[in-house]
Amino acid sequence: MKQTLLSLQGISKVFADKTVLDGLDLDIYDGEFITLLGPSGCGKTTLLRLMAGFEQADAGRILLGDNDISHAPPEHRPLNTVFQHYALFPHMTVFDNVAYGLKMEKRPKHEIRERVEDALAMVQLGDYARRKPHQLSGGQQQRVAIARAVVKRPRLLLLDEPLSALDYKLRRTMQVELKRLQRELGITFVFVTHDQEEALSMSDRVVVLKDGVVQQLGTPREIYERPANLFTARFVGETNLFPGRLKQITESAITVDVFGVHRTLRRPDFSVADGQSVHVLLRPEDIRVLEPNADHGLSGKVVERNYKGSTLDSVIHLDDGTEVLASEFFDEDDPAFDYRLGEPVKVSWVDGWEWLLPEEAGQAVPDGERTADA
Amino acid sequence: MTHRWLPRTYLTLVYILLYVPIVVLVVFSFNESRTGYAWEGLSLRWYEALFNNRAMVAAMWNSIWLALSAATVSTVIGALTALALHRYRFRGKKLLNGMLFVVMMSPEIVLAISLLALFLLVGLQLGYVSLLLAHVTFCLPFVVITVMARLSGFDDSLPEAARDLGASDFTMTRTVLIPVIMPALLAGWLLGFTLSLDDVVVSTFVSGPSYEILPLRIYSMVRVGLKPEVNALGTLLLVFSLVMLMLSQWILIRSKR
Numbered sequence: 001m002k003q004t005l006l007s008l009q010g011i012s013k014v015f016a017d018k019t020v021l022d023g024l025d026l027d028i029y030d031g032e033f034i035t036l037l038g039p040s041g042c043g044k045t046t047l048l049r050l051m052a053g054f055e056q057a058d059a060g061r062i063l064l065g066d067n068d069i070s071h072a073p074p075e076h077r078p079l080n081t082v083f084q085h086y087a088l089f090p091h092m093t094v095f096d097n098v099a100y101g102l103k104m105e106k107r108p109k110h111e112i113r114e115r116v117e118d119a120l121a122m123v124q125l126g127d128y129a130r131r132k133p134h135q136l137s138g139g140q141q142q143r144v145a146i147a148r149a150v151v152k153r154p155r156l157l158l159l160d161e162p163l164s165a166l167d168y169k170l171r172r173t174m175q176v177e178l179k180r181l182q183r184e185l186g187i188t189f190v191f192v193t194h195d196q197e198e199a200l201s202m203s204d205r206v207v208v209l210k211d212g213v214v215q216q217l218g219t220p221r222e223i224y225e226r227p228a229n230l231f232t233a234r235f236v237g238e239t240n241l242f243p244g245r246l247k248q249i250t251e252s253a254i255t256v257d258v259f260g261v262h263r264t265l266r267r268p269d270f271s272v273a274d275g276q277s278v279h280v281l282l283r284p285e286d287i288r289v290l291e292p293n294a295d296h297g298l299s300g301k302v303v304e305r306n307y308k309g310s311t312l313d314s315v316i317h318l319d320d321g322t323e324v325l326a327s328e329f330f331d332e333d334d335p336a337f338d339y340r341l342g343e344p345v346k347v348s349w350v351d352g353w354e355w356l357l358p359e360e361a362g363q364a365v366p367d368g369e370r371t372a373d374a
Numbered sequence: 375m376t377h378r379w380l381p382r383t384y385l386t387l388v389y390i391l392l393y394v395p396i397v398v399l400v401v402f403s404f405n406e407s408r409t410g411y412a413w414e415g416l417s418l419r420w421y422e423a424l425f426n427n428r429a430m431v432a433a434m435w436n437s438i439w440l441a442l443s444a445a446t447v448s449t450v451i452g453a454l455t456a457l458a459l460h461r462y463r464f465r466g467k468k469l470l471n472g473m474l475f476v477v478m479m480s481p482e483i484v485l486a487i488s489l490l491a492l493f494l495l496v497g498l499q500l501g502y503v504s505l506l507l508a509h510v511t512f513c514l515p516f517v518v519i520t521v522m523a524r525l526s527g528f529d530d531s532l533p534e535a536a537r538d539l540g541a542s543d544f545t546m547t548r549t550v551l552i553p554v555i556m557p558a559l560l561a562g563w564l565l566g567f568t569l570s571l572d573d574v575v576v577s578t579f580v581s582g583p584s585y586e587i588l589p590l591r592i593y594s595m596v597r598v599g600l601k602p603e604v605n606a607l608g609t610l611l612l613v614f615s616l617v618m619l620m621l622s623q624w625i626l627i628r629s630k631r
Contacts, residue, residue, distance in 0.1 A: 054534050074537040081538045087531035091553045100549075104540035152539065 002029040005188050006051065006079075006156060011060035013046055013212075020046045021212040023060070028156070029205075033182050033189045037199040038209035039235065044192045047209070048158050051190065052081045064155065075104070079156035080149035084164060086141045088133040094120070094144050095129040101152040119151040120144075122181070139170045146178075150185060157182075159191045163198065175202055196236045200224060208232045224283075230360055233281050240287065240324050242280040244356070246272055256280060256356075259298050259318065268356040279357040284327035286353040289314060289339065290346040297346030300324065302339045314339070316347055396612065403605035420606040427603065430591060437571055437588035440502065444509035445566035451510070452517025452566075453559055457551075459518070460525040478515040485512060486579040493580060500582030508580045509570040516569065517562035524558030557625050564622040568615060 006028040013021040020043045028034055036044040049055045051062065053074035062070045069077055080101070088097050098119055102112045120126050123143035133141055142162060149157055159178075163171045179202055182189045193199050199206050200220040208215040208223060208231070216228040227233035233241070244256040248264075249272055255264045258280055268278075290297050300322075304315035308327075316324045324347050339345055403421070407414035424430060458464075459471060477485070489508045498504055532554065536546040552559075574589045581590060592604060 052534075052538060054537075074534070075540045075542055081535070083531045083535060085529060085531065087529055087535035089532065089535070089550055089554075091556075100536070100541075101539035104545070148535075148539070 002032070004028070005030040005065065006190075007061075007063040008047075008051075009061045009063070011047070011050060011057045011062070013043075013050065013055065014058050015046075019212060021050075021057075024212065024214060026207060026214065026217070028188060028190060031186055031188055032204040033179070033191065033202060034205045034207065035191045035193060035199040035203040036207050036209060037193060037196060037236075038215075039194060041211075042209040043212035044194075044209050045160060046212075048081075048160050048190065048192050051079065051156070052158055053077050078154055079158060080152055080154040081158045081160065082142075082145050082149050082162045084161045086133075086145040088141055088144055088148070090133055092132075093129065094125065094131050094133065094136070097133065097144055098148045098151050101148065105152070115151055116147075119147040122150075122184075123147045123177075138166055139174065142166065142174060143177075146181065150181070150187065154187060156188045156190060159189060161192055161194070164193070164195075171198075178202065200236070208235065210235075226355055227281070227357070230279065230357060233279075233355075233357065238284050238325055238327075240282045240284065242282065242322070244278045244280045246274060246276045246278060249274060259320065259322070261296070261298055263351070263354075265354060265356070266352060270356075270358050277359045279359065281355040281357055282349050282353070284313065284325040285311075286349045287324060287326035287328075288348045288350065289316065289326050289328065290348055292344040292346055294346045294348070297348035299344065299346050301344045302341055305339070305341060316345060318347065399605050400609045400612065402602060403609040405602060405605075408602070420602040423601075424603045424606045424610075429586070430588075430603075430607070433586045433588045433591035436502075436585055440505055440509065440585075440587060441567045441570040444506055444513055444570040445563045447506070448510045448513035448517050448566045449559055449563045452514050452562060453521050453555070455514070456518045456521035456525060459522060460528075474515040474518055477512065478519075482512070482573075482575040486576040489576065490579040499584075500580055501584040504580045504582070505577060505585060505587065508576050509573065512573070512576060513566035513569050516565050520562040520565065521555060521558045524555050528554065557628070560625050561622050564618055564625075568618055572611075572615075 004027045008024060008026040008028075011021050011024045011026075012019070024043075024047070026047075036047060038044050046055060050057050053069075053072060053076075057070060060070070061068055064078070089100065092100070095116055098116045099112050102115060107115075117126065117129070120129055123146055125140060125143055125147065128136065128140065128144075133144065136144065142165075145162070162178075163174050166174060175198060178189070178191075191199075191202065200223070203220055205218065206220055206223045207217050210231050216223055216232045218226075218228075223232060223236055227236065230241070233239050242258045244258045247255040247257055247262065249255075249267070252267050253264050254267050254272060255262055256278065272278075288297075289302075292299065298318050300316045300318035302314055303317050304313075306313040311327045311329055314326045314328070316326060318324060326347070404416050404418065405413055406417040406419065455470075455474075459467060486508075489504075489511065493500060493504050493507075498507075532550055533546050536550045537543070541549065572589060574593060577587055577590055578593075581587060588607075592607065595601060595604060
C-alpha cells in the first residue's frame with residue numbers, strides 16, 4: 001500500500017467568475033513522480049500554486065500527511081518550487097541563491113556551505129558558485145533553480161513547466177537528469193507540463209486535466225493505451241478514431257462494423273447494447289498497411305509518406321475520404337513495404353490492439369475524422 | 375546639395391543657441407573684469423568672492439539640505455506608492471495613477487499657487503517645512519514613475535520564490551525586492567535631488583525669510599545687477615549637475631546588465 005503524502009480534497013478555485021478548478025480530488029503518494037498534464041488553461045498551474053501556497057482555494061482542503069496546510073503561507077510549507085522561468089535572484093551569486101533557503105532556516109554557516117556545495121555538485125555546477133545568474137546558460141540556470149529548491153530537502157518538489165524554455169536537445173538531457181535526481185533524492189515530484197511526450201516518458205503517474213476536472217489518472221501506459229475518454233485519447237499521442245456500430249454481443253466478445261468491415265473484438269468495460277455507436281481508437285503504430293489484394297482491411301490510397309528515421313509515417317485516405325495515420329517500423333526484408341504516393345493499399349490493424357470508447361454526449365461519431373494532436 | 379547643408383546649418387544654429395550662453399558663462403566666471411562685458415585676463419577672484427559671501431554660502435547649504443531631504447522623503451513615499459500600484463488591485467488605483475501625471479504635467483505656477491493657498495489655509499509658517507512639503511510633492515511623480523518602470527520588467531515569481539524558500543513577506547522585501555529595484559531608487563533619488571535643487575517657481579511662493587535657498591538668492595542678486603560672482607556659481611552648479619547626470623546614467627546602464 002502506497003502512503004499518501006499530499007491529499008487534495010474537493011479543491012475549487014474561481015478567478016473573476018471563471019471556474020479554474022472544480023471540486024478536484026487528488027492523492028499524491030510518497031516518493032512518486034506525478035505529472036499534471038493538460039492544455040493551457042486547464043488549471044494545472046493553478047493547482048500547483050495552490051499546493052505551494054501562492055493561491056488560496058475557494059473550497060476544499062489540502063492535507064500534508066495529517067496536517068491541514070490549506071491556509072499555511074508558502075514559507076511554512078515543507079515543499080519547494082522550481083519555477084518556469086527559474087526565478088533566480090539576479091543580484092545574488094549562484095552560491096547565495098542556493099543558500100537563500102538555508103539562511104532563512106538560520107542554519108549554521110558551515111552547514112550552509114557544505115549543503116550548498118553538495119547541491120551544486122549534484123547538478124554539476126560546483127565550479128559556478130561565484131557566478132551571477134545572467135552569466136549562465138538557460139540549462140545551467142535551470143539546474144541552479146533545481147539545486148536551490150532541493151537543498152532544503154523538501155517533502156515535495158513542485159515543478160512548473162521547468163523545461164519549457166529549453167531547446168529540444170537540452171530538454172531531453174534535463175528529463176533524464178530530473179529522473180535521476182528524483183531517484184537519488186527520493187523526493188516526491190509534482191511536475192506540470194503541456195508536453196504529453198514529456199509526461200509519458202518521465203512520470204510514475206499522469207493526471208490528465210481539462211477545464212479544472214481530472215479526465216484520467218493513471219500510469220503513462222494506461223493513459224496512452226487505455227484512455228478514459230475522447231479528450232485523453234486525442235490529447236495524448238496521435239490517434240485514429242473510426243466510427244463503429246455494435247452488431248453481435250456475446251459474453252466476452254462483440255462484433256463491430258467499421259466502414260462495412262466486421263471485426264470481432266474483446267468486449268469493453270462499459271455497458272454495450274446492440275446497434276450502439278462507438279469509437280474505435282487506434283494509434284498510428286497499431287495500423288498495418290497491406291497490399292491492395294489482401295483478403296481483409298479497408299481499402300484506400302497512400303497520400304503522404306514521411307521518413308522519420310526509425311519509423312515511416314504514412315497518411316492514407318480511405319475510399320470514403322477518412323484520413324488514417326500509420327506509423328511503421330522498417331522491415332527491409334518486406335518488399336511490399338515501400339508504397340509509392342497514390343498507390344492503392346489496404347489498411348488493417350492487429351486484433352486486440354484497438355481500444356473502444358462509447359460515444360460521448362454531444363459528440364456524434366463524425367465520418368472521416370482525423371485527430372492528430374501532435 | 376541644398377538638402378544636405380540645410381539640415382546641418384539648422385542643427386549647428388540650434389546647438390550654438392543652446393550652448394553659447396553656457397560657454398560664455400563658464401568663460402566669464404574666470405574673467406578678471408568687474409563688469410563682465412570685456413575680457414581682462416584669467417582670474418579666480420569671483421570664486422573667492424563667492425565663498426566669502428556668507429549669505430550665498432548659507433543659501434547653498436540650505437538648498438543642499440533641502441534637496442537631500444526632499445529627495446529622500448519622496449523616494450521613500452514614491453517607492454512605496456509604486457510597489458502598491460504594482461502589487462495590489464484596489465479601488466481608485468487608476469485615479470491615483472492618473473493623479474501622479476496631473477501633478478507632473480500641470481504648470482508649476484498652478485502647483486505653486488495651490489500649495490501656497492493650502493499652507494496659508496492650515497496656518498503653516500513658510501520656511502523649511504513648507505519648502506520640503508512642496509518639493510516632495512513635485513518630486514514624487516518622477517520617483518513613482520522611475521520605480522514603476524523598473525517593476526514592470528520585474529519577474530513576479532521572484533517574490534514567490536523567496537517566500538517559497540522560507541522568507542516572510544518582510545524578509546522577502548528586504549532581501550529580494552529592494553535590492554532588485556535599488557537602481558531605480560537611486561535614479562529616482564538623483565532626479566528628485568536635482569529637481570529640488572534648481573526649482574524657482576514653486577519655491578518663490580512657499581519659502582519664507584527664515585530659510586533662504588540658492589535659486590531665490592541668485593534671483594534676487596541678479597535683479598540688482600549682474601555680478602560676475604553669479605557666473606562662478608553657475609559654473610559650479612553646471613559641473614555639479616553634469617556629475618549627477620553621469621552618475622545616474624552610469625547606475626542605470628550598469629543595472630541593465
